[in-house]
Amino acid sequence: MDTSDIIHDGVSIKIYSADEPDKVVISFTDDITAFYKIKKAVINGKGVWCNNISSMISRALQKEGVPTYFVRQLNDTQQLCYKVNVFQLEVIVRNVIAGSLSQRLGLAEGTVPAEPIIDLCYKNSSLGDPLINEYHAIALGLLRKEELERIKDLTVKINEILVPIFKSIGITLVDFKIEFGRMPDGSIVMADDITPDSARFWDIETGERLDKDRFRNDSGRVGYAYQTVYERLKTLNL
Numbered sequence: 001m002d003t004s005d006i007i008h009d010g011v012s013i014k015i016y017s018a019d020e021p022d023k024v025v026i027s028f029t030d031d032i033t034a035f036y037k038i039k040k041a042v043i044n045g046k047g048v049w050c051n052n053i054s055s056m057i058s059r060a061l062q063k064e065g066v067p068t069y070f071v072r073q074l075n076d077t078q079q080l081c082y083k084v085n086v087f088q089l090e091v092i093v094r095n096v097i098a099g100s101l102s103q104r105l106g107l108a109e110g111t112v113p114a115e116p117i118i119d120l121c122y123k124n125s126s127l128g129d130p131l132i133n134e135y136h137a138i139a140l141g142l143l144r145k146e147e148l149e150r151i152k153d154l155t156v157k158i159n160e161i162l163v164p165i166f167k168s169i170g171i172t173l174v175d176f177k178i179e180f181g182r183m184p185d186g187s188i189v190m191a192d193d194i195t196p197d198s199a200r201f202w203d204i205e206t207g208e209r210l211d212k213d214r215f216r217n218d219s220g221r222v223g224y225a226y227q228t229v230y231e232r233l234k235t236l237n238l
């Protein structure tokens with residue numbers, strides 16, 4: 001693919017224009033970063049594992065009626081997706097307390113809240129993607145009230161679909177980040193890849209972390225974590 005076609009030159013994904021004008025090609029790389037790109041590395045195979053994990057999850061969500069921007073997997077590292085207007089909003093679902101919420105509220109990692117928590121962040125890297133509430137999202141003009149309601153409903157549904165899928169392969173879906181976009185017809189779709197880069201996966205039996213925290217915390221065997229999630233999901237034929 002000609003790099004002049006590049007639309008978004010990210011670290012773990014690059015987005016290219018597709019032959020069809022309403023679609024884009026998302027290409028997964030082996031690059032990994034953390035702490036606002038201060039820490040960088042290459043994990044051989046990560047692009048393949050993440051593309052496959054994301055594709056399997058997108059297919060499972062679509063099968064259950066969740067609209068997503070995913071069209072189809074093209075090859076080992078690339079997928080075809082609809083071109084959408086992505087809201088500048090990150091939606092984080094937390095089934096178990098970990099990471100920044102643990103620090104912010106002083107709660108032990110592993111605490112299970114009475115109900116899943118949904119956090120909203122303003123996607124603005126110069127501000128450090130700050131945590132916001134629903135009023136801020138509307139006041140900032142990120143989206144309309146009805147769109148926010150739809151996103152909350154879809155987020156709950158996505159979590160309800162994914163938690164049992166991961167449980168069936170011995171993994172607790174601790175938390176994950178997703179983004180949404182608006183299709184040309186105005187409908188809302190999930191427009192993100194759910195992978196160990198953007199979700200926390202803990203092995204149910206051993207508590208072992210199977211996600212990017214291994215890289216953040218220098219725990220080693222980062223590739224093994226991504227590969228394990230991929231191999232276990234593959235057994236489900238999603």
Ligand code: C5P
Nearest residue numbers: 098099100101175176177197198199200
């Ligand atoms: O950092 P924090 O603990 O709030 O992250 C919660 C979840 O959202 C984690 O799985 C993390 O990988 C993901 N996340 C992300 N992109 C961000 C912020 C968080 O993928 N910008």
